[in-house]
Amino acid sequence: MEANSPAPLREMWYFALPGQAVPKGRMAAKTMLGEPLLIGRDADGKPFALRDICPHRGIPLTAGTFDGREVTCCYHGWRFNGQGQCTAIPSLVPGQDLDIARIKVASYPAVEVHGNIWVFFGEDPANSPKVPEIPGLGPKGPNLFERTTFRSNIDHAVVGLMDPAHGPFVHQSWWWRSGASIHEKAKAFEPSPWGFTMVKHRPSSNSKAYKLLGGVPETEISFRLPSVRIERVEVGRHLLCNLTAITPLEEGVAEINHSIYWTMPWLSLLKPVLRPYVRAFLRQDRDIMERQQDGLRHDPPLMLINDADQQAKWYYRLKNEYARARTEGRDFVNPVKARVLRWRS
Ligand code: FES
Ligand SMILES: [Fe+2]
Known part of the structure; x- marks a missing residue:
């Protein structure tokens, strides 16, 4: 990024949604920094974020369904887990040698802090500023x-x-x-x-x-x-x-x-x-x-x-x-x- 660019900083966490907007087993669509995101919460309560575009033919994955473990695309039923890994392609016939392990949707680091979900944009969350934690507040969401x-x-x-x-x-x-x-x-x-x-x-x-x-x-x-x-x-x-x-x-x-x-x-x-x-x-x-x-x-x-x-x-x-x-x-x-x-x- 050049100096004085009005573009948002990369290698940063950005506020996505209040946690209560995404209950367990649900997903929501949101564009952030110009990128379409699927923000979901799995059956264990853990938030995750994926690029909201099916790698098969480009339809938003949020147009499909989510069962708390896998997102199913509404077009041809390809399935993806919370890490974006393709887990099933219903149209495949036994013996067809497509390696689905190589099919992935881009995933974004997501965390929940004080009841709000934040998503990381960049390559290196480990060496970037953490989502701010406020002393005296617990995991409960905002009042x-x-x-x-x-x-x-x-x-x-x-x-x-x-x-x-x-x-x-x-x-x-x-x-x-x-x-x-x-x-x-x-x-x-x-x-x-x-x-x-x-x-x-x-x-x-x-x-x-x-x-x-x-x-x-x-x-x-x-x-x-x-x-x-x-x-x-x-x-x-x-x-x-x-x-x-x-x-x-x-x-x-x-x-x-x-x-x-x-x-x-x-x-x-x-x-x-x-x-x-x-x-x-x-x-x-x-x-x-x-x-x-x-x-x-x-x-x-x-x-x-x-x-x-x-x-x-x-x-x-x-x-x-x-x-x-x-x-x-x-x-x-x-x-x-x-x-x-x-x-x-
Ligand atoms: S476009 Fe998603 S499965 Fe075909
Ligand atoms: Fe103001």
Whole structure:
């Protein structure tokens, strides 16, 4: 990959689906990074991912059936296991010497972490950043999951996700912030694995939503390649965690996957109230990025300014460094230096 390419990074895990979207013995179709995938869960509960194209005549395998062990193509009934190995070709007659062991569908590494399924794109998962694990969370899936899709390349989607200055303009609503509450902020950042972290701090006093939590919450927000933001809010012994992962679906189309986890039981009672707010928040981001495309299609020069756009600058540097390190076969060197960023929002 060339420097500054808007193409998504390879040799990376990307968020695919919330685990509950694929029960045991079921499969789902999803295009990620322009590649058609079959994402399934076998009878033992293990997720797997295959290229969703039958090697015989190209029909999507997800158009067929899955019995928890094998996927059967709907066209001529060829069967494949979860590793993509062909296991049967019904039309073969005894004595016909086709070696089905040589027929394979490409398979992708798939894992489930905190109840979400992630798929690896690349050759070398062993030497690539792992799917982020969040201390304090178990294998249980998110308490709340919401997703939205919009026109954007991965870079604009990520930059929009981390952009601290759009809040008062894009996310105006009575329950979050109002434009009038804009004030100066200073936050300390430091490098963290494959990205950077806004070190633990008390959340902004103008975030009314936090008051619902009670206690004095402390927040830590980290970003890591390729496109993952993790916000941990600790309230006493309890934890509220927002995991936002952007998945490039195909060229110019991105998806925001937003998982919220919490350990305070009472918050679950508020779920019906919470969901519309989360949805509205994501919709605001989606609408602004869709609108941005109206300008971007003219390919204008753009600006990144201090300090409000510093995280965006770091993102581009991190991405270029990762691509370069992989191409050159050397270790990744985090380009982020610890510093305090100041902006008004
Ligand atoms: S196209 Fe799949 S079995 Fe023929
Ligand atoms: Fe936003």
